[in-house]
Amino acid sequence: MEQHRKDSLLENELFSLISHEIKTPITIIRGFAEILEGSTVDPSMQEKIAKAILGACGKMERLFFHLEKIFSYGKIEASFSSIAVQPLLEKIYLKAKNKYPCAEITLVNRVNNRLHTIWAEPFLLEIAIMNLIDNAIHFSDEKKCVTLVMRASAKSYMLSVEDRGIGISSSFQNKVFQPFFSAHPKRSKEKGGSGLGLYLVQRILQQHQASLELVSKKGKGSCFTITLPLEKQ
Ligand SMILES: Nc1ncnc2c1ncn2[C@@H]1O[C@H](COP(=O)(O)OP(=O)(O)OP(=O)(O)O)[C@@H](O)[C@H]1O
Ligand SMILES: [Mg+2]
Numbered sequence: 001m002e003q004h005r006k007d008s009l010l011e012n013e014l015f016s017l018i019s020h021e022i023k024t025p026i027t028i029i030r031g032f033a034e035i036l037e038g039s040t041v042d043p044s045m046q047e048k049i050a051k052a053i054l055g056a057c058g059k060m061e062r063l064f065f066h067l068e069k070i071f072s073y074g075k076i077e078a079s080f081s082s083i084a085v086q087p088l089l090e091k092i093y094l095k096a097k098n099k100y101p102c103a104e105i106t107l108v109n110r111v112n113n114r115l116h117t118i119w120a121e122p123f124l125l126e127i128a129i130m131n132l133i134d135n136a137i138h139f140s141d142e143k144k145c146v147t148l149v150m151r152a153s154a155k156s157y158m159l160s161v162e163d164r165g166i167g168i169s170s171s172f173q174n175k176v177f178q179p180f181f182s183a184h185p186k187r188s189k190e191k192g193g194s195g196l197g198l199y200l201v202q203r204i205l206q207q208h209q210a211s212l213e214l215v216s217k218k219g220k221g222s223c224f225t226i227t228l229p230l231e232k233q
Pocket of ligand 2: 134135198
């Protein structure tokens, strides 16, 4: 395929990725604006609402910052660099705990070497992993337990996102990676899901020469494992 066609396909993918990510803060801002418009809010709630709106604005600013950064290079490849994988995953784990304070999120490290590096675009990789964590939370009922497991072999680094949620029946397990497909349409609709998350996760991982494997049992839980190629040390 000609290079400029490849680039424009990639730009379209990124455009949908950012549009997908931007939905959440817009929903938050709209929701709180509707509350403010419709009723008098007591002062203690006012502060909470202002904080939530500011947080959502911050998220949008970061998205635009990264978007600008990525596109200013002209090519996504140019924003890849050698990244120490373990500190990046630890940072994402802390962000997830912060995002879901009521969930039980655990990090299990089965790797001794903190010096492993991968060739990656950390912002995109973070979006991919966070999408898996979002799903683990959204498709679990009251008890939201998510375990992130880090493992390594001679050539690869593996991250598993495990949950004990509602699971995916075997007949749907291949389909969940297709755009706009949901194995649980009622629940997806309730939480405003677009069904694009896993498709975008896969596209990001393809750009990292990484793979994504799913093991799931209906009613028991799911485990998504990302396998990233390690750089030679
Ligand atoms: N951890 C999980 N447990 C159970 N089902 C899951 C899990 N992750 C994904 N699924 C199923 O796969 C479908 C596709 O997931 P995907 O992330 O692409 O979309 P979504 O979460 O519905 O929407 P969005 O990501 O846009 O918010 C989900 O609708 C759900 O049926
Ligand atoms: Mg999702």
